[in-house]
Amino acid sequence: MTAKPSQNDPMTEQILKHRAQRLAKPISDENTYVTKMTVVKFRIAHEIYALALKRIRIIHPLKSLTFIPGTPDFIRGVINLRGEIISVIDLKVFFDLPDQEFTNLSQVIILTSDKMEFGILSDEILGMAEISKNDIHLSLPTLTGIRADYLKGVTGNGIVVLDDEKLLTDEKMCINL
Amino acid sequence: MNNQDLQQQLLEAFKTESEERIASMFLNLTALEKSTDTKNRDKMLEIVYREAHSLKGAARSVNIIPVETLCQEIEALFSKLKEEKVTFTPTLFDTLHHAVGVIEKYLSTPESERHTVEATIGELTDTLSVYKQPENGSKSPGPETQQTNETPIDLEQNSIVEAPAQAPAPAHPPASETPEIVKPVENAGPSRLTKKSPSRSWFADTVRISTAKLDSLLLKAEELITLKQILNQHLNQIQDTRNFIKKWKKNSEKSKKELREIRLQLDNNSLLDHFFQLYDINHTQIEETDSKINDLSTSVEQSNRLLGGMVDDLLDEMKKTSLLPFSTLFSILPRMVRDIARDLGKDVDLELSGGDIEIDKRILEGLKDPLIHLIRNAIDHGIEMPDTRKLKQKSPWGKIRLTVSQPENNKVEITLSDDGKGIDVNAIRKKAIKSGLLSDTQADELTDDEAISLIFQSGISTSPLITEISGRGLGMAIVQEHVENLSGLIFISTEPENSTTFKIELPVSLATFQGIIVSAAGHDYILPVAHIEHTIRIDPGEIKTVENKSIISINGQPVSLIALSDILGLPHQPLPDIKSKKFTLLVVILGSGEKRIACIVDTVTNEQDVLVKSLGKQLLRIPNISGATILGNGQVVPILNVNDLISTSSGKSISLAMGKKIDMKKKEIQKSVLIVEDSFTSRTLLKNILESSNYKVTTAIDGEDGFQQLKRGNYDAVISDIEMPKMNGFELTRKIRETETLAEKPVVLVTSLDSREDREKGIDVGADAYIVKSSFDQSNLLEVLKKLV
Numbered sequence: 001m002t003a004k005p006s007q008n009d010p011m012t013e014q015i016l017k018h019r020a021q022r023l024a025k026p027i028s029d030e031n032t033y034v035t036k037m038t039v040v041k042f043r044i045a046h047e048i049y050a051l052a053l054k055r056i057r058i059i060h061p062l063k064s065l066t067f068i069p070g071t072p073d074f075i076r077g078v079i080n081l082r083g084e085i086i087s088v089i090d091l092k093v094f095f096d097l098p099d100q101e102f103t104n105l106s107q108v109i110i111l112t113s114d115k116m117e118f119g120i121l122s123d124e125i126l127g128m129a130e131i132s133k134n135d136i137h138l139s140l141p142t143l144t145g146i147r148a149d150y151l152k153g154v155t156g157n158g159i160v161v162l163d164d165e166k167l168l169t170d171e172k173m174c175i176n177l
Numbered sequence: 178m179n180n181q182d183l184q185q186q187l188l189e190a191f192k193t194e195s196e197e198r199i200a201s202m203f204l205n206l207t208a209l210e211k212s213t214d215t216k217n218r219d220k221m222l223e224i225v226y227r228e229a230h231s232l233k234g235a236a237r238s239v240n241i242i243p244v245e246t247l248c249q250e251i252e253a254l255f256s257k258l259k260e261e262k263v264t265f266t267p268t269l270f271d272t273l274h275h276a277v278g279v280i281e282k283y284l285s286t287p288e289s290e291r292h293t294v295e296a297t298i299g300e301l302t303d304t305l306s307v308y309k310q311p312e313n314g315s316k317s318p319g320p321e322t323q324q325t326n327e328t329p330i331d332l333e334q335n336s337i338v339e340a341p342a343q344a345p346a347p348a349h350p351p352a353s354e355t356p357e358i359v360k361p362v363e364n365a366g367p368s369r370l371t372k373k374s375p376s377r378s379w380f381a382d383t384v385r386i387s388t389a390k391l392d393s394l395l396l397k398a399e400e401l402i403t404l405k406q407i408l409n410q411h412l413n414q415i416q417d418t419r420n421f422i423k424k425w426k427k428n429s430e431k432s433k434k435e436l437r438e439i440r441l442q443l444d445n446n447s448l449l450d451h452f453f454q455l456y457d458i459n460h461t462q463i464e465e466t467d468s469k470i471n472d473l474s475t476s477v478e479q480s481n482r483l484l485g486g487m488v489d490d491l492l493d494e495m496k497k498t499s500l501l502p503f504s505t506l507f508s509i510l511p512r513m514v515r516d517i518a519r520d521l522g523k524d525v526d527l528e529l530s531g532g533d534i535e536i537d538k539r540i541l542e543g544l545k546d547p548l549i550h551l552i553r554n555a556i557d558h559g560i561e562m563p564d565t566r567k568l569k570q571k572s573p574w575g576k577i578r579l580t581v582s583q584p585e586n587n588k589v590e591i592t593l594s595d596d597g598k599g600i601d602v603n604a605i606r607k608k609a610i611k612s613g614l615l616s617d618t619q620a621d622e623l624t625d626d627e628a629i630s631l632i633f634q635s636g637i638s639t640s641p642l643i644t645e646i647s648g649r650g651l652g653m654a655i656v657q658e659h660v661e662n663l664s665g666l667i668f669i670s671t672e673p674e675n676s677t678t679f680k681i682e683l684p685v686s687l688a689t690f691q692g693i694i695v696s697a698a699g700h701d702y703i704l705p706v707a708h709i710e711h712t713i714r715i716d717p718g719e720i721k722t723v724e725n726k727s728i729i730s731i732n733g734q735p736v737s738l739i740a741l742s743d744i745l746g747l748p749h750q751p752l753p754d755i756k757s758k759k760f761t762l763l764v765v766i767l768g769s770g771e772k773r774i775a776c777i778v779d780t781v782t783n784e785q786d787v788l789v790k791s792l793g794k795q796l797l798r799i800p801n802i803s804g805a806t807i808l809g810n811g812q813v814v815p816i817l818n819v820n821d822l823i824s825t826s827s828g829k830s831i832s833l834a835m836g837k838k839i840d841m842k843k844k845e846i847q848k849s850v851l852i853v854e855d856s857f858t859s860r861t862l863l864k865n866i867l868e869s870s871n872y873k874v875t876t877a878i879d880g881e882d883g884f885q886q887l888k889r890g891n892y893d894a895v896i897s898d899i900e901m902p903k904m905n906g907f908e909l910t911r912k913i914r915e916t917e918t919l920a921e922k923p924v925v926l927v928t929s930l931d932s933r934e935d936r937e938k939g940i941d942v943g944a945d946a947y948i949v950k951s952s953f954d955q956s957n958l959l960e961v962l963k964k965l966v
Contacts, residue, residue, distance in 0.1 A: 010214045066813040067700055068792065069745035070800045078792060078805060080813045083403045085805050087795045117794040176797040 036130045041159060042109065042122040044091060048159045049122070050131060055164040057112040059125055062088075062105060071175060076121060079108060086110060088119035089173075091162075095147040113168045129159075136161055187508055191239045192284070193385075198232045199281045201225075206277065210270045219259075226255035232280070243291075243298045244280055250305035251276055263308060272308065276301050388538070391499055398495040401488040402788050406809035412474075412481050419470045426467050429460050496686045501541050503581045504532030510552065514577065517556050522933035524563050524574045525556055531581030536589050537686045543663045544591075544683070547656040551593050551679055552577065554653075559597030559677050569674065571596065587685045594678035600671040602628045622733070629669055633657045658820075661769060664690050664707045692787035692806075694814060695765060695778040697740070698747035701814045703787055703806060708819035710766040710773065712781055717762060729775050731766060738764065739826045740777040745801060769820045776822070789816060801825055848966050849873035851890070853883035853897040853909060854927075863896065863927070863958075870959055880904025884912055887919055893966040896958075899928040899935070907942050914943040923965035927958070 039050035040059070058081070065077040065088065074094035078087050088108055091097075108119035136153035150170070152161040167173065202225050209221045233248035251273065257263040279301055283294045436456065440449060507529050518525040536544075560566075560575030567573055580592045605628050606620040615623070623631075632653045660667045665683040684690070691706040720738060721728050727738040742748065765776045789804045792815075803818035850872045854860040864874045875890065877883035881903040887895065895913065899906035906926050913919045925946040926939050939947040946961045 010217075064812060066805070066815065068796065068799060068802060068805075068815055069700075069747055070802060071796065075796070078796070078813050080807050080811050083400050083807060084793075085790050085807070085813055086793045089795075115794065173795060174797060175795060175799065177800055 035134070036132050039129055039131050039161065040109065041126040041129050042107065043124045043126060044105075044122050045097075048126065049091075050129070050155075050159045050161045051109060051111070051120070052164050053128065055111050055113065055168065057110040057117070060108045060110065060119070062108050062121065070177065075175065076105075079119065081110070081119075086117060086119055087175075088121055090121050094172075095150070097147070111164060111168060116168045116173065118173065131155055131159070131161065187239050190508070191235055191241075194235050195232055195244075195280075195284055198228045198235075199277060199284075202228045202232075202277045203274070206270065206273055210265075210267075222255060222259055226252060226259060229255060241284075243295050244283060247276060247280060247298050247302055247305075250302050254305050254308055257308075269308060272301070272304055276305065395495045395499055398488075398492050399788055401491065402786075403807050405485050405488045406807075407811060408477075408481050408484060410809040410811075412477050415470070415474050415477055419467075419474050422463070422467045422470055426463050429463050433460060496537070497535075499538050500535035500685070501538045502533050502535050503541070506541055506545060506548070507532045507579075510549075510579070513549065514552060514556065517553060518560075518575075520933070521557060522562060523556060523560050525560055526574045526576045528576065528578045530579075531583075534581045534583050534589060535685070536683065540663050540665075540683055540686075543659060544681075547659040547681075548579075548591075548593070550656050552579075555593065555595040555597065555677065559595040559599075561598050583685075589683045589685055591681040591683070592678060593681075594676055596676050599673040599675055599677050600629060600632065600669075601673065602671075605629065605631050619733075626670075629671060632669070633667075658769065661707055664705065666707070690787055690789070691784050692816065693784050694782045695741065696780045697745065697778050698742040699779075700747065701812070702741070702745075703814050703816045704765065704767070705787075705816070705819065706784055708767050708769055710768045712763070712765050714761040715764050717760060729764070731773070731775065736766065736773050736775045737826065738775040738777065741765075741822075744776070744822050744826050767819050767822060769823055772823045772827075774823050774826050787816065848893045849875065849891070850962070850966075851875050851877060851883060851886060851892040851895045853877045853880060853895065853901070853906070855879050855898060855901040859898065866958065867896075867962075872962075880906065880909035880912075883909055887913065887922070888916075892922065894923040894925065894962060896925045896927055896962070899926055907938055910939075910942040910944050925958070925961060925965065 038053045040053055040056060041048055041050050043049070060079075060081060062079065065079055067077045068075065068087070071087075074089050074091075076088050076090045076093075078085050090105065104123050105121035107122045107125050109122060109125075110117065110119045135155045137156070138153045150163050150166050152163045154160055205221045205225045205228070209218060209225065212218050212221065229248050229252040233245055233252055236242075236244040236248060254263065254273070258265070263269075279294065279297050283291060283298060286294055433456070436453065440453065443449065510529065511527050514525055514527045555577050556575075560577070561569070561571075563573040566575065575595065575597060577593070577595045582590050582592075584590055602625045606615075606623065609615045609628075609631050610617055610620050620628075633656075657667055660681055660683070663683055665681055667682075668680045669678070670680075671677045692703040693706060693709065694701050695704055696702070715729060719729050721730075721735075723735075728735045729738045730736070762777050763779065763781060765778055765781065767774050767776055787806045790806060792799065792802070792805055801818055801821045802815045803821075804816045805813050806816060807813055848871075850867055852860060852863050852867070852874060854863060854876070855878055860876050860878075864876060867874045875886060875892070877886050879901045880897070883895070883897060884904065895909075897906040897909055904912075906928065910924050910926065913922055913924060923945045924943070925948060926944045927948045928935065936947055945965055948958060948961065
């Protein structure tokens with residue numbers, strides 16, 4: 001606390017650098033948004049889902065879908081997003097859920113990260129909402145099965161909150177045949 | 178012979194490289210001198226050390242010995258510094274800076290005057306080697322004992338201060354500043370030097386950009402093609418609308434006339450008048466709309482043309498930036514030809530032309546391997562031994578000519594010819610019969626041209642002996658595949674005893690390719706034209722069924738027929754009933770390398786330019802699909818991968834004959850090999866390699882032992898060393914060939930003897946393959962063995 005450290009002192013620089021790096025870490029849900037997170041709510045068949053806003057690149061109406069043979073069933077095809085080709089998935093099929101015939105997929109929610117990008121098909125976009133983290137419950141008996149791995153939980157009023165990071169990093173999502 | 182040109186090119190490359198390395202050495206040396214942090218020091222030291230090492234290697238490859246020697250010393254000194262056997266002193270730094278400066282100076286001096294700098298280099302080399310001595314008490318060796326060098330070193334310091342200031346700037350400082358670096362060195366040099374320094378030419382007039390950046394720019398420019406196509410589509414829509422309105426207007430005018438006539442018949446109906454008024458207003462509006470849409474259509478058309486032109490220009494320029502001259506590929510060839518030729522005891526002259534013709538970097542890269550393979554083939558199989566050539570009254574020096582030309586703006590033609598013995602068409606016929614590819618009668622029916630193109634089939638080689646260079650017969654199939662993957666075509670022609678010529682046609686740029694749209698089970702797909710042999714309509718009656726597989730005959734050859742929808746696993750579409758005679762099937766004959774299939778499709782549309790796009794981050798690899806393209810109307814169409822289609826289709830037929838396959842596999846496991854080798858280590862190594870590849874291995878310790886074992890047991894092949902006690906490999910091979918029961922046994926000689934005489938002796942005694950240990954790797958041996966047994 002006495003003398004000012006010299007500007008060129010490599011040790012000091014190192015310490016400062018480390019500190020800066022530590023502080024410059026991306027904000028993670030767990031630490032900061034303890035109370036609320038912004039989500040996009042959408043409907044697939046009879047269920048309302050929610051996805052955190054930060055991994056959503058764009059929401060686009062589904063115009064035409066090109067089927068790609070040889071892909072797993074949950075890959076419904078590819079779309080042309082302003083000259084870029086993006087694959088789209090059907091969560092109902094991916095989660096192996098019943099009542100698939102009730103869907104009328106018309107909107108694509110594009111999820112993106114550095115390494116992965118795909119669209120999630122939905123029937124209807126219901127708008128944005130703030131969800132309190134405390135309101136997300138983990139252990140609901142209805143959430144067993146494959147789907148449970150990809151959920152953050154279910155809110156009090158029955159919205160299924162998807163885990164965007166898990167979806168984006170899951171091995172099953174990466175098709176390399 | 179433009180050997181000199183090539184040397185010049187190599188020197189150019191070396192210039193750029195040395196320039197960068199020198200800059201980096203200066204920069205890091207200075208930083209090293211200033212730095213106090215040991216960790217950083219080590220890092221910088223490592224960099225300078227590596228730079229010196231690389232520069233040494235580069236200098237050696239262009240044969241600039243003084244630089245090589247000096248770098249060697251610098252490198253050695255750095256290595257001592259790294260091991261902390263020598264400590265840093267200011268004078269040491271001075272000497273090092275001086276040394277780097279002298280290298281720079283030497284390289285920027287015209288060749289004819291370089292000898293004046295050589296003296297300095299010699300002295301420096303000595304000084305550095307003194308530094309290098311392990312510290313025997315003396316902490317500051319060198320300069321004190323080398324009085325003569327004191328002066329130049331001190332003077333050199335002027336330049337040291339400036340050099341680092343230069344170095345951080347990109348690799349090419351402005352030419353006007355360069356004399357500042359050079360001048361002090363000039364003064365420093367003990368020898369007198371002429372003032373004129375060619376430093377201007379030393380720094381090239383180019384900028385280096387990472388290829389990744391360039392590629393991404395090129396891709397972005399290519400994306401504009403899609404935009405162009407979309408706009409075209411919009412223009413069409415507008416024109417459609419315009420036509421529609423025109424028709425409307427015409428109809429309206431017609432009705433107007435009719436209405437007028439009606440009015441003439443019924444006079445004075447005010448209600449009708451009112452209607453007429455309304456109608457007139459309506460008609461005027463139609464006319465206005467018509468004129469507006471006409472204007473719009475015209476202006477969109479103009480903008481469209483303008484944009485189209487700009488996009489094309491931009492793309493053209495972008496493509497040009499990724500073009501490289503053939504000379505970059507040529508530069509490696511002369512030496513390679515010389516080495517191979519010398520290795521085989523042949524004399525070969527390589528003649529290159531058209532090195533200034535430019536082609537897409539990606540194509541040039543893809544072309545390297547096939548071209549090298551063709552040249553090796555030409556030397557190994559084409560060009561005869563000097564003695565033989567003399568007998569044939571040819572010049573003892575064989576000639577290989579590689580010519581690149583550009584017959585059309587976007588097409589490049591490569592011709593590779595040798596004046597060797599040509600290809601023996603009948604030998605190919607025999608080989609094809611022997612390998613079961615053709616029946617005797619089929620072989621006779623082939624024209625010479627057709628027979629020659631059989632060399633593109635795998636398993637056909639006219640070389641009697643397998644060596645590591647050639648003779649395995651896989652090469653040409655691979656060459657063809659490579660060329661076709663680059664959307665190119667390859668042709669061959671030969672004149673017995675005179676020449677063999679390969680002609681390769683390639684596009685200048687890879688960005689787009691020609692494709693046709695086909696449809697199957699209601700979906701559209703793109704097939705690259707390069708892989709389509711032709712499209713035909715066939716009568717279902719022509720389809721034959723062999724072992725559950727459908728086959729049609731194309732030019733007398735059976736080709737298996739399969740529906741595209743079946744290959745892709747789309748909803749099944751049964752072949753139509755053979756009895757319905759009127760019905761014909763649309764069939765596309767696809768070829769990749771030697772393999773062909775006939776593919777049933779529903780429709781085929783015209784050729785068009787196709788821009789390949791990836792399927793996005795999620796779909797990394799999908800069988801049968803290589804990417805997708807976006808059509809003018811925005812529709813995404815998958816592009817089919819013909820290689821995959823062919824292997825998928827054969828995979829499907831294998832599944833039918835599964836039982837048979839399994840039997841064969843069992844047999845394969847039981848293939849047994851006898852290894853004859855006197856060295857325990859080599860024996861164990863070979864045994865391990867083969868056993869891990871499912872061979873049953875027995876060993877023998879010398880030729881005699883081997884021969885006895887062969888008589889007793891039943892082996893599929895023999896792998897033998899050459900130099901062995903009692904009976905060597907040559908004798909063993911000869912004995913095997915002389916013994917009736919063993920005469921057909923495949924013999925592979927594995928040896929450290931790499932001489933032409935031995936190789937020839939290998940042929941004489943009847944070995945099937947000859948593998949040199951120095952170039953010996955597992956895959957080589959296994960590949961050879963697989964081919965023989």
